[in-house]
Amino acid sequence: MILTVAVFIAFARGRMSTEIVSLLTIAIIAVGLYFYPLPDTNPTDGLALAFGGFGHYALITICALMTMGRGLVVTGALEPAARALERIWKVSLQLGLFVSLLLAFGLSMIVNDTPVLVLLLPIFVALAQRGAMPASKTLIPLNAAVLIGGMATTIGTSTNLLVVGIARDLGMPQMSVFHYTPIVLLAAIVAFPYLWLVMPRLLPDNSTAGQQARRRFLTHLRVTPASELVGRHFDEIVDRLPDEFRFEERPPSRFEVGQRLLISGTHEGLQLALRELRGQVAPGWVLDRIDSDARKSGEDVQVLEMVVTADSRIIGRTLASSGIADRYGVAVLGIHKPERLMHNEPAARGDEIRLAEGDVLLVIGNRGALDEFATTDSLLQLEGGQDVPRRSKAVIAAAIMFGAVALASVGLPFFGRQGFYLLTVPIAISALLGAILMFVTGCVKFDRVGRALSAKVIVLVAASIAIGRIILDSGAAEWLGETLAMGLQFLPPAGVLAAIMLFVTLLTNFASNATAATVGTPIAFNIANQLGLPQEPLILAVLFGCNLCYATPIAYQTNMLIMAEGNYAFRDYLRTGVPLVVLMVTTLSVLLAMTYGM
Incomplete structure (x- = not known):
């Protein structure tokens, strides 16, 4: 816990670069666990934990998605969509941003968050180059709209499915796709003015080509x-x-x-x-x-x-x-x-x-x-x-990207012994397949792939994975949950919901969504039984908290994807994300208490 807080302070102060803080974090974990290993582990196990992030599926997924995004840019595949949105932005920058946020929110309700952002990211970078709002002022609000939309359905994110699955294993009834959508829609109405009107004003203009333009x-x-x-x-x-x-x-x-x-x-x-x-x-x-x-x-x-x-x-x-x-x-x-x-x-x-x-x-x-x-x-x-964009490859690049998105979100149709069914694959596999096809078809060249990747993002992802692992394996997450449960008996029901949501939000912003879901769901279930409260709103508080990952770039992979394009610093996420977290926790807690008569 001391290490996590120290890393957070170092990121927030910004005196050292993100890359240096990330590498120091990995080094401290590796050296510390070698001389003071966790119980029932060998010293070399700590090395695997510290450096495992560089081979983690999340990092591989992000790199593959960046490569596919590069393919769309260098072939000009998304220019028609960019020109269509540009017409709206020309009418009014505020109208353009509002329509874009609604589009991102709507798409992410039915398609996984990451593919939606991968599709929209190069479009908004291109719009910024054509005179719309700078990318640094639009990408964080766009990402927040995607994350809120992904929260609205059980299929919006893989984390939602994980929470629902754990809850079902604990004996709760299965939740439908739109089981809690009205609650999120009401919260989105409250949050959208902040995303639309306030967030862009809190973000810097990080445009690097102003003089050239x-x-x-x-x-x-x-x-x-x-x-x-x-x-x-x-x-x-x-x-x-x-x-x-x-x-x-x-x-x-x-x-x-x-x-x-x-x-x-x-x-x-x-x-x-x-x-x-x-x-x-x-x-x-x-x-x-x-x-x-x-x-x-x-x-x-x-x-x-x-x-x-x-x-x-x-x-x-x-x-x-x-x-x-x-x-x-x-x-x-x-x-x-x-x-x-x-x-x-x-x-x-x-x-x-x-x-x-x-x-x-x-x-x-x-x-x-x-x-x-x-x-x-x-x-x-x-x-x-x-x-110069290789426009002859534009159709191929677009087909590869949309195919990868469809494979991860909708699935590939198959006929088997059980009849017709859709085979969906993890986003990591579909993204890797798409990146390979981008290379094979010549949409992205091997010697230019370095332009698609960001060293800052790579080491930051690796460090965040190591921190998440040590929070879970050291028992810090379990200790936090037990401490939380001891004090909740003195709070009103809405306060219990808010406390659980904040606890899970803290985990998801410094560990990972999967860690937050795995640790938070059983804790919420037990707290409901101990305090005599209905189980479903407390489980939903965990689900919502897992999605409130706006406050740090290490909280979710979409936060990482926009970091390089927007040239963001750690403090940019804090400045805009913390108020949004507070707003969403307050709104969702009140709505849950009202919906379930608490």
């Missing part, structure tokens, strides 16, 4: 025969353009094939507009050459930003006269001219843009060609390059 690039749009612009007036397409994109010059009448019009926008804005309008900002032959070279080499096409230095050969030249495409096989998608007004540029009159020292070029090509261009023509490569 403001950089605007000048380029010329080529109207091709396949373009959506052909034959249309400007007023017909202006509402379809993203906020980060604009036409610097407009056609006198309708758009015609072959026109070249000056445009400007951020990198993301140019990408969205060109995909929507089906135009080109670089010659088609060089783009085809880049794609062909990428298929032959098996490498990803990349987009980099490069600064023109004073020694560069291309200063004073236009893109056409510089011969960049012919010499290197790369294409310049746009030019950013710092500290210049775009309307004063000669290009605003339709002339070619001349390159100058300090200009930033947005360049697309294969890695080797990009390096050769930068080295030969004296350009400085900036950090933050992006891989």
Whole structure:
């Protein structure tokens, strides 16, 4: 217990990085149990307990889910869904967040929490990059909505099934899928204003690409025969353009094939507009050459930003006269001219843009060609390059992800001796199968899998598993339960429910959901018998407490999944999660007491 409290304080203070605290925790447990082993164990058993988290199924599941999420991102598989939600976010950020929270809540009632968050996570990261709320302000509220929705049905989480199963083994009747759903729905109504209006204000803006997102690039749009612009007036397409994109010059009448019009926008804005309008900002032959070279080499096409230095050969030249495409096989998608007004540029009159020292070029090509261009023509490569999505794999990646989710939540249809039935598998197995298929089909490449994984999350998961094991094996959880039972006889029924829920919440936020369910359910059952209270509300208090895992990142695997994407610190979970825990415990305790006449 002293170790658990010390680790919690170290995480909360944030003076040492999460990785260092996690590794120190594992080391202390390993050394401590070697010299002072638990009863009836050998010194080496402590090593297995301390380091067992690195091979635990929960960590393997998280890594596999991160890999599948990476596959969706690099293939652009979820862009249609992101664009659909983006239209709502454009109407109002608050409306967009509210609809998103309702969507997450509804899905997690019928599908396991983890697959729901895995599906939604890359969509909301993409929305943040397109100008919606920063990911760090939306992911924790989104995760909380998923967890509350998962609490509402017995199939929402595996922990719910565990509690219901233990209760049935203790002699209680089987609970149906929607047995206690009305109670959770009422509690959700109370909690949603906090998730929607308060939580985002308590979270920091951890966006790392703010400066880059403001950089605007000048380029010329080529109207091709396949373009959506052909034959249309400007007023017909202006509402379809993203906020980060604009036409610097407009056609006198309708758009015609072959026109070249000056445009400007951020990198993301140019990408969205060109995909929507089906135009080109670089010659088609060089783009085809880049794609062909990428298929032959098996490498990803990349987009980099490069600064023109004073020694560069291309200063004073236009893109056409510089011969960049012919010499290197790369294409310049746009030019950013710092500290210049775009309307004063000669290009605003339709002339070619001349390159100058300090200009930033947005360049697309294969890695080797990009390096050769930068080295030969004296350009400085900036950090933050992006891989161009492999859209040819988008359908495959989406099918793999949805197949893995369906396998874990709905099941695979089978016909056997007993007739038709659905075979469901653990999320760990379906996630591993999905990750393997992502590799086999080329949606994710082996040499890029490191980008999908987070070292901070990996060591934090391993440390949390070790802490959970030692809390259970040392008898600390049992001791806490006995201490709790001694004092409950002096509390009113609603207080008993709240105390049991808080006890289980404490376990689930510092040990694991399974530990909390395994320890808490029998304790609640015995307390009900000793105090002469109905058993079912106390068992439900345990079930609800197991799901109130908002206060720490180690409480549940979905908390871990959002940690890297939101760039969260331990204290961000505490700041937003503790008030939500207090709100939910109070509301659920009162609702249980009222529902069961206590």
